[in-house]
Amino acid sequence: MRASEIRMPSADNAAVASRSHYPPRAGEPVDWASRLFDSDGWEHLLIDLGGIQVVTRVSFAYAVWDRRTGSCVSQTDAGGEEMRIGNSPLTDVERHKRQLRAQEAVRQMYGHDESAYPAAIRDRLRGG
Known part of the structure; x- marks a missing residue:
């Protein structure tokens, strides 16, 4: 079913x-x-x-x-x-915006430096 x-x-x-x-x-x-x-x-x-x-x-x-x-x-x-x-779920655009805000908040909270990430992850974090 x-x-x-x-x-x-x-x-x-x-x-x-x-x-x-x-x-x-x-x-x-x-x-x-x-x-x-x-x-x-x-x-x-x-x-x-x-x-x-x-x-x-x-x-x-x-x-x-x-x-x-x-x-x-x-x-x-x-x-x-x-x-x-x-009755409407979040749009993909709104969901993506919220993910970016959450990622930024985590980076600020824990003091993460993007340069420590591999290039592919840095590009994705920047929305590329």
């Missing part, structure tokens, strides 16, 4: 709840029955869809989201910015 063939009961529940129990909100930006991604690019599983808040799970951690705004009410991201949830 392929991963794409596995049915997610939570997605089915979200679709039913979105249509029946909770009336749709005007301009609600998130389709709770579809795949969910946070602003850091991690995919979340829907655990509970409430009228005011939504609970998701990523790996072993749970997150609580404001259903109206899509913002996380239980935590912020590593940079202290407000986390948001939506």
Whole structure:
């Protein structure tokens, strides 16, 4: 069985709840029955869809989201910015930018000197 063939009961529940129990909100930006991604690019599983808040799970951690705004009410991201949830994963360009920022932060934190790296790795670190 392929991963794409596995049915997610939570997605089915979200679709039913979105249509029946909770009336749709005007301009609600998130389709709770579809795949969910946070602003850091991690995919979340829907655990509970409430009228005011939504609970998701990523790996072993749970997150609580404001259903109206899509913002996380239980935590912020590593940079202290407000986390948001939506249906779009990070683009390849955004993922690459974040990798470069992380690599630079590690270099600064540990005082790495690029000249110690082989030429192929230096070129890759510089985006070449």
